[in-house]
Amino acid sequence: MSMQLTPPEKIIIERMIYQDNIFASIACHLDRSASTVAREVLHLNTDDVVLSPKLIKH
Numbered sequence: 001m002s003m004q005l006t007p008p009e010k011i012i013i014e015r016m017i018y019q020d021n022i023f024a025s026i027a028c029h030l031d032r033s034a035s036t037v038a039r040e041v042l043h044l045n046t047d048d049v050v051l052s053p054k055l056i057k058h
Helices: 007-018 023-030 034-046
Strands: none
Touching: 007 023, 007 034, 023 034
16 A cells, blocks of 8 residues: 555545544544544644644643
8 A cells, every 4th residue: 555645535534634533533434544644634734724623632
């Protein structure tokens, strides 16, 4: 399996995050690791994408 996320996978991650899915369920859906999903979400967050408050822990 490819190491990099494909553009369609990135769109799926973004949509599932907005639906309040957790990293583990997104990862299972994509057949990827939860850490891969988490890294992508952190990348999205640094691109000024507003994420669900449930996902942002301070």
